Amino acid sequence: MKRVYILLSMLMPLALVSCEKFFNLAPDTEVPVDGMYKTASDFDIAVKGCYARLQGQVSIYNELCEYRSDNLYISAPTAGTQDRYDIDHFKEQSSNGILSDAWSNLANGIYRCNMVLDRIDAAEFDEALKNQYKGEALFIRAYTYFNMYRIWGGVPVARKVVSVDEALKIGRSSAEQMYDYIAGDLEEIVLGSLLPAAYADADMGRATLGAAKALLAKVYLTFGKNQEASALLAGLMGKYDLLPRIADVFNVDNEDNREIIFAVRFNKTVTGEGHGAWFSVSNLNDDSGRSKILNNLYEEGDERKALLEYKKVDGVNLYLMNKFYDTPDETNKNYGNDQILLRYADVLLMYAEALNNLAYSADQNSEQMKALNAVHTRAGLTSLSITDLPDQDAFRRAVCKERQMEFPYEGQRWFDVVRMGYAQEFAAAEGHDIQSYQLVYPIPNKEIERINDASLLWQNPNY
Template identity: 45%
Template sequence: MKKVIYRILLISLIAVSCSDNFTELPSENDLTTDSFYKTADDFNAAVISAYQKIQSQVNLYFELVEWRSDNLDLGAPTAGTQDRFNINKFQETSANELIRDAWANFYNGIFRANTVTDNIGNINFDESLKKQFEAEARFLRALNYFNIVRLWGDAPIVLKVISVEESLSIGRSPAAEVYRVIEDDLQFAVNNLPGSYPAQDFGRATSAAALALLGKVYLTQKKYSEAATVLEQVANPNNLMENVADVFDTNNKNNREVIFSIRFNKDIRGQGHGLWFAVSDISISPFTLKLINAYTNVDARRDLIEYVPSGNRFVPGKFFDTESAFRNFGNDYILLRQADVLLMLAEALNEQSYQPNGLAFAYLNDIRERANLTPLTPTDIPDQEHFRAVVLHERFLEFPFEGHRWLDLIRTKKAEEEINSGIGAIIQEYQLLYPVPQTEIEKINDQSLFYQNEGY
């Protein structure tokens, strides 16, 4: 009988605790795949568990992606923020606990998806529902692997539940192989996810979410033709909210611009979160002057990074919410939205060929005009290189704190230039990837199989 391993004794490739408290580990005898996976409800619960795992990833996005970017600058470490400071200042080592926790979290998300894909073929229930559950699991697995490959490069590929012994023989696969796995999972998701769900299931991945994520995967690999083909299927300027602030309205989370978000519910105990980027004194804002000064006075997005009061603290307008009876907040964290799709598509089209007054201009200007900015013409953007720079800058203005900036800089090979002008940090090329946690290196203890990234 195959046991589902919940221990973190040897390696996070197998699993970390279902709780973020790693000390609260259930007995490995408490649950087996043979005894649990019997009905559609059982698989639905397993899929929901995979969704729940990405809730705990939001703070990791902040730490590893936002604090790494030129959106934020930490002046000096305070109690409990040394690891964040090191990430922000490009001084991290393989012992950084935030990096360690992120690696474990993403692989636990993969583990949860694998428990679904491993077992769903053995149980008889409605075939269309089985395909949906498998597609949701594979979408979430792809999302986790996409985060891993962008942050660490080469990575172990684990597509089934494995034993402790098996885990010790799995090395890091080339990034290109990881991307093939991601693409395969997302293609399956595109073909088998529904276009929409009943209202009570809002938040589950749709075929549009799979298309948008696949487009981002292709764009990241510079597969511009493939990216454009996929993104064109989900691009719709009519789905932009007229007022950009309405995208983040907690009273209208299911608005037409949101394609996929990490859901929270502040009215259910344990399903809310704390204030994001809150400060008690706005004079100690971590937002860089580069970001603050990037907006013109008429840009509607400027207010979204302005601090507003929330109780006795201040929070960016983008993340404002009222406190619940459980003393927490319920903003969803938006991973994919229509504005992102349009700007990605504009980028992909321009990279194929610069077309004066073509669709790339139209999609770029859809975002600018929504922000109350004047549309740009070929006179303003005379060639491909200038268009490339304008799109990157527009993304800088559109998506602060949404987990895009650092990864945009890596993709466009602008990280060293922009970080230097943003927070004054001098970075080296090897720092475009994070170090693999030393704890993982030591578990395998075979440098030919499981090696550290260069420079660390």
């Protein structure tokens, strides 16, 4: 009898195994995708994850837009800065680590947005919130594709989450297709008023309808749609303010100011939510860093020049430009400046540029002259006179110069000179003889190897 009991006891574990429960174990620090994307709060947290990706993209602007341009200079590479040096000196190859990191970072941002956009229509919750979340994901996706276009030209585009097999069949889009996708997403926001004009205090920093419009205007301008750009920008006139003192725009304690349209948010006191020191130097005699070209651009009395002066940081042996001055958090050593991507001065100067592109005006009181002077005089300078800007090109150059003085280190310069057609000229002034193919970067080698089909993902010519 005893024997029978023992044999029976052996069967018990069999019963246990037949139960799938024994195997169905789930992690407790991650959420299975199946359980997500259902409620308004699910989408809210997923959209915040899309914004979070933007924090990791600050360096893309710094490396590919500022170091590339005549705003920054590196005299000699060190072991850790070879890739940056190559970009600064127009010597980058397709294996450049900054480029491949940028590509996968941006593509991941798009994927996060697509995860939201694929699922939001099927979810059931408040329609206004649904529109907002959808609009935010569209905004971030459009911004990201716009950056990829400005860096590499047409790239493979996924407008939904794609599997590996699907991805292996997607080729580069043409410039027209890129325009349709980017402008299409933003027009959907603007025409459908998906985004609110403003948010409650706690949500300050999310993309607004104004931000979508400003970005769309920049897209129009970049693709040469001056008519559309000027019409949209006209509607933004007076919707934001130029602060009386430019320094106040960047004050780390004044991040809610009325000039900012869209910024990537940071807070140094929260671990993981601050950033390292931007453009810091440890030695004022070093000639790497802020370029002499930029330094010599400003005339006497320009308040923007003082913004670029270095100031010793309290508590550490570092110098930061006044523009990005902050003290590091005691605990995590991070800095807390927001990265401003769109502000009203940009809107004004885009407006001036678009109108001038449509038609030159010799009128001192023309809309474009007013917009240009609004930014110029805010810096403490006297108005520019139209007599000094006798033709369309002279006016465009004035806008270009104003933009360089107004937006250094804000991720604008290289894209500005490429858009306006002055890139080769300014590179030459800095001592780099570059060809027109260098207006876009090489596609990262790694990405080409992954697709391994030159008819789908081909290298940009001459790289």
